[in-house]
Amino acid sequence: MNRLPSPHRPRALAPIPHVAGVDYDVLDELIGYTLRRAQVAMFLAFHEATRGLEITPPRFTALVIVGANPGIGQSALGQVLGIARSGAMMLTDWMEQRGLAERHQRPGDRRAWGVYLTARGEREVARMKRRVLAEDRRRSAKLGAGERRRLLALLKKLAG
Amino acid sequence: MNRLPSPHRPRALAPIPHVAGVDYDVLDELIGYTLRRAQVAMFLAFHEATRGLEITPPRFTALVIVGANPGIGQSALGQVLGIARSGAMMLTDWMEQRGLAERHQRPGDRRAWGVYLTARGEREVARMKRRVLAEDRRRSAKLGAGERRRLLALLKKLAG
DNA sequence: GCCGATTGTTATAGACCATTACAATTCTCC
DNA sequence: GGAGAATTGTAATGGTCTATAACAATCGGC
Numbered sequence: 001m002n003r004l005p006s007p008h009r010p011r012a013l014a015p016i017p018h019v020a021g022v023d024y025d026v027l028d029e030l031i032g033y034t035l036r037r038a039q040v041a042m043f044l045a046f047h048e049a050t051r052g053l054e055i056t057p058p059r060f061t062a063l064v065i066v067g068a069n070p071g072i073g074q075s076a077l078g079q080v081l082g083i084a085r086s087g088a089m090m091l092t093d094w095m096e097q098r099g100l101a102e103r104h105q106r107p108g109d110r111r112a113w114g115v116y117l118t119a120r121g122e123r124e125v126a127r128m129k130r131r132v133l134a135e136d137r138r139r140s141a142k143l144g145a146g147e148r149r150r151l152l153a154l155l156k157k158l159a160g
Numbered sequence: 161m162n163r164l165p166s167p168h169r170p171r172a173l174a175p176i177p178h179v180a181g182v183d184y185d186v187l188d189e190l191i192g193y194t195l196r197r198a199q200v201a202m203f204l205a206f207h208e209a210t211r212g213l214e215i216t217p218p219r220f221t222a223l224v225i226v227g228a229n230p231g232i233g234q235s236a237l238g239q240v241l242g243i244a245r246s247g248a249m250m251l252t253d254w255m256e257q258r259g260l261a262e263r264h265q266r267p268g269d270r271r272a273w274g275v276y277l278t279a280r281g282e283r284e285v286a287r288m289k290r291r292v293l294a295e296d297r298r299r300s301a302k303l304g305a306g307e308r309r310r311l312l313a314l315l316k317k318l319a320g
Numbered sequence: 321g322c323c324g325a326t327t328g329t330t331a332t333a334g335a336c337c338a339t340t341a342c343a344a345t346t347c348t349c350c
Numbered sequence: 351g352g353a354g355a356a357t358t359g360t361a362a363t364g365g366t367c368t369a370t371a372a373c374a375a376t377c378g379g380c
Contacts, residue, residue, distance in 0.1 A: 015320065016242035025228035026289050027221065031300045032202040034312055036217070037319040039199050040242065042192040057196070058336090061187065068185035075358060082176035082200065084338055089360065103359095111345045111358040129186050140191045142317055151314045152194055157302055158311070159197040160175065218367090235327060247368055249328065263328095271327040271376045 015041045031158070045139035049131040054098075058083070060132065062091045063117070063125045066101055071114040073106075100124060175201045191318070205299035209291045214258075218243070220292065222251045223277070223285045226261055231274040233266075260284060 016037045018024070027033045046057060058081060065080050066072060072080075078088030092115055095101035100121035103113040117125060140148055176197045178184070187193045206217060218241060225240050226232060232240075238248030252275055255261035260281035266274040277285060300308055 014242065017239065018319075019236070019240050022225070022232075022236070022240055023228035025224050026293055027224055028316075029312070030293065030296045031308070031312065031315075032199070032206050032217070032292075032296055033221065034315040034319070035195065035199045035202055038315040039192070039195045041319045042195055046192050056335095057192070061193065064185050064187055065182070068183035072182075073358075074360095076179070076182070079177065080179050080182055082174065083336095085359070086339085086361085087337055090337090092359095109346070109358080113359070132192075133186055133190065136190050136192055140318060142320070143314065147314060147317075148191070150310070151318070152189070152191065154303065154307060154311045154314070155191075155194040155198040156188075157307075158300060159178075159194070159201045160302070216367095233327075234329095243367095244369055245328070246330080246370085249330090250368085252328095269327080269377070273328070 015044060042136065042139060045135045046132060048139075049135035050128065053128070055128070058087075059091060059094060060128060062088070063095065063100060063121070064129065066095070066115050067117050067122065067125045070116045071104070071106060073112040073114060075112075077115065095121070175204060202296065202299060205295045206292060208299075209295035210288065213288070215288070218247075219251060219254065220288060222248070223255065223260060223281070224289065226255070226275050227277050227282065227285045230276045231264070231266060233272040233274060235272075237275065255281070 018037075043057070046060070050060070061081055062077060065077060074088045074092055075085050077092070078085045081088065081091075092101065092103065095115070096103065099118060101115050101117050104116055106112055106114040137148075140151075143151060178197075203217070206220070210220070221241055222237060225237060234248045234252055235245050237252070238245045241248065241251075252261065252263065255275070256263065259278060261275050261277050263273040264276055266272055297308075300311075303311060
């Protein structure tokens with residue numbers, strides 16, 4: 001089996017299969033279940049693209065958001081990620097320890113810190129974005145370009 | 161905030177929002193990210209449908225699979241769910257403790273047990289299925305019937 | 321009949337994340 | 351202008367989920 005260097009192991013190393021001879025009953029009519037199977041499949045694409053990088057989807061998302069919104073506060077970061085403030089803080093700690101981001105005082109407010117990518121962070125995030133996007137496209141190449149666009153639109157409509 | 165009776169708490173109580181004024185950069189072009197947002201949204205539908213039932217998506221899936229495939233072994237169950245055998249066993253323990261399923265010897269093989277729904281399990285699972293399906297449809301009603309079908313097809317094609 | 325594979329099981333450990341509480345600071349509004 | 355409410359980041363704690371590893375019993379192929 002495909003072992004990983006213990007920390008930062010993904011939850012699933014293999015896609016959720018559709019086992020032959022098994023009756024899936026109502027599951028195949030549920031958007032929720034089908035969504036999850038597709039998500040696991042695409043998670044593998046992400047894992048492939050970031051192999052050896054000690055990164056996870058939340059970390060990647062945090063890096064991209066900080067890169068595109070320099071000086072964002074940790075509460076706002078948590079809100080965007082859909083996690084609690086304490087979780088956003090741990091992500092920020094991680095980014096800082098890796099030298100990818102820094103906290104800087106913000107002039108207006110002495111409570112809020114404001115997170116910024118470092119120069120090295122900018123470089124690495126740009127590289128990651130290229131790789132993740134390429135792999136996401138490659139893995140979803142089972143769909144044609146039109147289908148891919150339509151899927152994105154449907155998903156966004158669903159997520160509101 | 162919306163508190164729940166400590167055990168069996170869902171991971172996310174609120175949808176992942178699209179915060180106004182925030183630049184999402186490449187995220188909005190990633191199937192993986194968009195998929196996750198949609199999945200969280202639909203998870204809330206599930207949570208709504210099973211409120212007060214001490215159930216989770218893996219538990220529900222296990223119950224449905226056992227119901228539709230009586231006598232399935234725990235290894236096969238784990239494979240269908242995409243989890244390790246040990247996890248399938250704990251799910252089976254849970255179903256048994258709740259009186260929803262039972263392990264029975266299977267004639268051919270004295271290693272494998274074979275899981276079956278109890279009469280009460282049959283009843284409860286039927287009820288759950290109705291509720292979950294109804295809520296899944298309700299929550300995805302933002303899409304028209306045709307869009308919903310197309311989304312299902314695209315997701316299945318993606319998950320392979 | 322023996323060796324490898326498979327099944328269920330148990331124990332352990334780690335990742336992830338929410339909750340709670342706290343101090344510092346800012347905001348509200350009278 | 352001042353008191354109380356709200357917000358920010360932080361730290362400590364705990365719970366849930368699930369994989370990993372090791373084990374005994376059993377089966378299958380040769």
